[in-house]
Amino acid sequence: MSSTPILEIRDLKVRLPGAGDRRYAAEGIALTVNPREIVCIVGESGSGKSVTASAVMGLLPKNALTLESGQILLSGRDITHASLAELRALRGDRMAMIFQEPMTALNPLMQVGDQIAEIFQFHGPSLSRREVDQRVLALLADMRLPSPETLRHAFPHQLSGGQRQRVMIAMALAMEPALIIADEPTTALDVTSQAQVLRLLHGLRERHDTGILFITHDFDVVAEIADRVIVMQHGRIVETGAADEVLANPQHPYTRKLIDAVPRGQFGAGAPLPDSDPVISVENLGMRFVTSSLLRAKRREVNALDGVSLSLARGETLGIVGESGSGKTTLGRCLAHFARPTSGRIVMNGEDVSHLSRAAWRQWCKRIQMVFQDPYRSFNPRLTIEATLSEGPLNYGEDPARVQARMRDMLALVSIDDSALKRYPHEFSGGQRQRISIARALMMEPEILIADEAVSALDVSVQAQILDLLERIRAQLNLSMIFITHDLRVAARLCHRIAVMQRGRVMEIGPAEQIFTRPGSAYTQELLAAIPGKEGLGSRCAPGLALAGA
Amino acid sequence: MNTAVLDRPRSFWPALTRDPLMFTGLALLVALVGLAMLAPLITWHDPATLAPRMRLKPVSLEYLLGTDSLGRDLFSRVLYGGRLSITLAALVSVISVCAGLLLGLLAGYFRRLDAVVMRIIDGIMAIPGLLLAIAMVALGGATIPTMVTAIAIPEIPRVARLVRSVVLSVREEPYVEASLGMGTPTWRVLWRHVLPSTINPLVVQATFICASAILIEAVLGFLGLGFPPEIPSLGSIISEGRAFFQRAPWIVLFPGVFLALLILSVNLFGDALRDRLDPRMARQRKG
Numbered sequence: 001m002s003s004t005p006i007l008e009i010r011d012l013k014v015r016l017p018g019a020g021d022r023r024y025a026a027e028g029i030a031l032t033v034n035p036r037e038i039v040c041i042v043g044e045s046g047s048g049k050s051v052t053a054s055a056v057m058g059l060l061p062k063n064a065l066t067l068e069s070g071q072i073l074l075s076g077r078d079i080t081h082a083s084l085a086e087l088r089a090l091r092g093d094r095m096a097m098i099f100q101e102p103m104t105a106l107n108p109l110m111q112v113g114d115q116i117a118e119i120f121q122f123h124g125p126s127l128s129r130r131e132v133d134q135r136v137l138a139l140l141a142d143m144r145l146p147s148p149e150t151l152r153h154a155f156p157h158q159l160s161g162g163q164r165q166r167v168m169i170a171m172a173l174a175m176e177p178a179l180i181i182a183d184e185p186t187t188a189l190d191v192t193s194q195a196q197v198l199r200l201l202h203g204l205r206e207r208h209d210t211g212i213l214f215i216t217h218d219f220d221v222v223a224e225i226a227d228r229v230i231v232m233q234h235g236r237i238v239e240t241g242a243a244d245e246v247l248a249n250p251q252h253p254y255t256r257k258l259i260d261a262v263p264r265g266q267f268g269a270g271a272p273l274p275d276s277d278p279v280i281s282v283e284n285l286g287m288r289f290v291t292s293s294l295l296r297a298k299r300r301e302v303n304a305l306d307g308v309s310l311s312l313a314r315g316e317t318l319g320i321v322g323e324s325g326s327g328k329t330t331l332g333r334c335l336a337h338f339a340r341p342t343s344g345r346i347v348m349n350g351e352d353v354s355h356l357s358r359a360a361w362r363q364w365c366k367r368i369q370m371v372f373q374d375p376y377r378s379f380n381p382r383l384t385i386e387a388t389l390s391e392g393p394l395n396y397g398e399d400p401a402r403v404q405a406r407m408r409d410m411l412a413l414v415s416i417d418d419s420a421l422k423r424y425p426h427e428f429s430g431g432q433r434q435r436i437s438i439a440r441a442l443m444m445e446p447e448i449l450i451a452d453e454a455v456s457a458l459d460v461s462v463q464a465q466i467l468d469l470l471e472r473i474r475a476q477l478n479l480s481m482i483f484i485t486h487d488l489r490v491a492a493r494l495c496h497r498i499a500v501m502q503r504g505r506v507m508e509i510g511p512a513e514q515i516f517t518r519p520g521s522a523y524t525q526e527l528l529a530a531i532p533g534k535e536g537l538g539s540r541c542a543p544g545l546a547l548a549g550a
Numbered sequence: 551m552n553t554a555v556l557d558r559p560r561s562f563w564p565a566l567t568r569d570p571l572m573f574t575g576l577a578l579l580v581a582l583v584g585l586a587m588l589a590p591l592i593t594w595h596d597p598a599t600l601a602p603r604m605r606l607k608p609v610s611l612e613y614l615l616g617t618d619s620l621g622r623d624l625f626s627r628v629l630y631g632g633r634l635s636i637t638l639a640a641l642v643s644v645i646s647v648c649a650g651l652l653l654g655l656l657a658g659y660f661r662r663l664d665a666v667v668m669r670i671i672d673g674i675m676a677i678p679g680l681l682l683a684i685a686m687v688a689l690g691g692a693t694i695p696t697m698v699t700a701i702a703i704p705e706i707p708r709v710a711r712l713v714r715s716v717v718l719s720v721r722e723e724p725y726v727e728a729s730l731g732m733g734t735p736t737w738r739v740l741w742r743h744v745l746p747s748t749i750n751p752l753v754v755q756a757t758f759i760c761a762s763a764i765l766i767e768a769v770l771g772f773l774g775l776g777f778p779p780e781i782p783s784l785g786s787i788i789s790e791g792r793a794f795f796q797r798a799p800w801i802v803l804f805p806g807v808f809l810a811l812l813i814l815s816v817n818l819f820g821d822a823l824r825d826r827l828d829p830r831m832a833r834q835r836k837g
Binding site: 391 | 723724725727728729730731732733734735736738742743746
């Protein structure tokens with residue numbers, strides 16, 4: 001390793017506006033990134049990890065955050081107070097950033113190849129067209145993108161999430177920057193795409209001497225790629241050290257809490273229940289979308305669900321796991337009657353309910369309730385929690401006094417204070433909202449709870465709390481639960497049985513432990529292999545070895 | 551996160567004092583509407599009484615804005631004319647907003663109705679508003695109901711499209727689904743969850759409809775298609791004054807200024823209101 005670090009931050013302080021509960025978004029941040037080193041900043045939302053990254057790029061929002069003191073050195077050069085023009089020259093050339101959501105970071109109206117070429121044109125105007133073209137192709141090939149020649153003419157929406165992220169990385173690498181800042185680059189991706197992107201980043205720093213500052217909330221990702229770890233909480237660094245050491249032997253209680261919150265190899269729910277008394281069963285369910293376009297005579301048929309058969313026992317938690325586009329959400333929506341299957345049956349109480357009209361379904365919908373993914377959008381912002389919680393029961397003409405009492409019971413059950421009733425959704429954090437969302441579902445006294453990615457928008461430690469809460473409620477009320485997730489680790493923690501879906505089909509269904517230890521289908525094995533950091537946390541070998549085969 | 555901030559109820563008065571444009575617009579509007587609505591109390595000449603000996607008198611204490619070619623007091627004629635315009639505009643706004651809201655809700659929420667309703671709306675949009683008004687007034691005579699209907703109909707498509715676009719995005723919100731999943735009847739979902747989101751843009755749209763209705767009424771009056779001559783209207787006053795423009799420019803000038811100020815104030819107010827209420831504009835301003 002060379003003597004001058006690529007990035008050195010000395011005692012950085014970023015000031016928050018106004019007089020909030022915290023004066024600094026980031027305070028006393030000191031860190032270094034050396035060539036060929038991956039430094040991970042870990043923390044939950046609000047810990048100041050993204051602010052730190054933005055400060056380095058000179059991208060702090062102008063009116064909100066101010067860099068109060070400290071120094072940022074890029075390869076020994078002070079860029080703390082660099083002018084806009086200087087920063088523009090540095091960005092892309094010497095340092096580059098990879099964002100979380102590749103769809104919004106790419107220009108939707110420009111072919112991806114042209115977007116990469118733009119960087120060459122800006123930073124190296126002397127290059128001829130042909131040279132630029134060659135470099136673009138080389139970069140795309142470097143990203144292990146399939147058929148770069150055709151792919152560079154694609155528009156961002158034609159690519160998958162993982163491919164888009166790799167295009168973003170290609171753009172970041174175009175000028176071979178000394179420093180790459182990656183802000184949660186894999187959070188929006190499927191497990192398998194995540195594994196590919198991580199592998200790619202890992203390989204790059206070997207070949208290009210790049211230093212990578214990697215921001216994440218996921219300790220499994222840290223275990224997979226980090227050389228050094230910096231743990232942040234409330235805008236301060238609480239722990240820093242070599243990745244193996246921090247993971248194996250965390251010193252700070254907050255680090256320990258974060259690591260413990262990562263769901264891992266715990267099969268919380270125990271053995272599956274006897275299948276004798278299904279509360280709901282699905283037989284040969286199919287959902288077919290036909291897309292036709294004006295210009296193309298050919299119709300495309302998409303089977304979102306293709307011959308799905310499942311059943312759910314009373315008191316059982318069934319996990320439905322798959323990547324985006326696997327049909328898992330469609331299945332949940334069919335069960336909750338938000339979507340109408342095109343074939344097959346949904347049987348409750350011996351009756352086929354799949355083709356009931358909305359009016360007829362009203363008799364049934366009390367029994368099956370949903371907890372939604374996005375805690376910020378699943379509440380009407382104009383209604384108090386009281387109005388939201390009481391809406392369902394009042395629809396069925398229940399006595400308002402009884403509803404009032406039940407609201408208090410349900411809030412107590414999800415550990416939310418009574419005073420919440422008079423407040424509005426925006427006054428609560430994501431985790432609290434998700435608790436209230438569960439309370440809302442329980443207000444209907446359902447038999448079945450469908451949780452569609454109910455914890456994926458939450459921080460790890462909050463995630464763990466919500467999972468525990470769901471498990472407690474299920475046991476207490478003898479509910480049946482369908483838990484839809486893309487995260488096998490989460491499913492393992494909560495579910496009796498897991499169904500793995502791919503392209504609308506159930507590839508495999510079985511007890512959680514069996515899925516993990518003796519996966520029956522090749523696809524399940526692939527998913528399991530893609531889980532980051534399996535070898536990490538204690539039993540970790542030398543960094544990078546786990547990826548040697550990639 | 552962002553929406554949480556935006557949806558927080560905002561207090562109105564502090565905002566008003568901080569926004570000089572909105573304040574100017576509102577103050578001007580209140581003054582003009584007040585003057586017009588209180589016309590019978592303020593003026594001391596009947597707007598329709600002819601006084602041939604006093605024709606084409608310039609501005610004086612007796613005749614604040616002078617007189618027209620038939621010796622009628624221009625001050626009272628302008629105020630009475632303004633009163634008519636404002637009443638008409640208010641009726642037009644209410645009717646077109648209500649009709650457009652209903653059509654937009656139906657079209658946006660019920661996908662099957664959408665195709666039918668929106669094609670009708672497209673049909674209405676194809677007819678030039680002013681021509682429709684001229685035709686309807688020619689057929690039905692210049693009464694308030696005909697005028698209001700004639701001016702309101704071309705405004706309905708704009709409202710309906712606006713409401714439909716809001717409904718289309720709101721109906722996909724998880725909270726609407728959550729409500730449906732709890733067995734809430736469709737009409738109540740519309741009333742509780744969908745309708746409130748359309749109110750802000752509608753209020754803004756209503757101000758613009760007001761401004762355009764005032765203008766169309768004036769144009770109809772100017773073309774001689776408005777109310778009968780004994781009822782003063784800003785358009786007909788200007789039209790009559792045209793012939794005497796060189797001898798008595800005030801006949802055209804004062805109603806014209808009144809009309810311009812009225813429309814300006816409504817538009818200023820509407821613009822400022824949109825900046826405050828429209829989340830997209832608000833987000834842009836916040837940066």
